[in-house]
Amino acid sequence: MTSLQLFLDLDGVLADFDGGVKAVTGRLPEALPPGVMWGKIAKTPDFYNTLDWMPDGQLLWEHLHALNPIILTGLPRGSWAEPQKRAWCKRMLGPDIEVITCMSREKATIARERVGHDRDMVLVDDRERLRGAWEDAGGIFIHHRNARESLQALQPYLVGENP
Secondary structure (H helix, E strand, C coil): CCCEEEEECCECCCECHHHHHHHHHCCCHHHCCHHHHHHHHHCCCCCHHHCCECCCHHHHHHHHHHHCCEEEEECCCCCCHHHHHHHHHHHHHCCCCCEEEECHHHHHHHHHHHHCCCCEEEEEECCHHHHHHHHHCCCEEEECCCHHHHHHHHHHHHCCCCC
């Protein structure tokens, strides 16, 4: 496992972003114009730090935290979200968890710079559209739908096998 670095997305994998948006706006993110959604979220005090766990987020974390995953989470425009996301991670995951924040489109580049070219990198993320850039950077992408499926998809890499 030492040659592999695991990265976990935060929103939609561990933290319930959709549930938080619904609590603030009464609607799920896909039912809102992006400008309206982000405007309301940005004005909500401590939005990210008050998100609940995903329904099976704690289960996923319990299975993976011993592997020292790095939280790799995208940021909206502005400087308001980063401290909230870091606070959520500290409170829910522990003070020693490494958290990298960046624009979502930069995840693959930032991760590759972090681990170098001699290590494999795996990303568990709920946004399929990030797969191409991640795989182009030489990474292994796991599309997160739920903890069970993600853990199953990770298994070959965790035991040193290739699927």
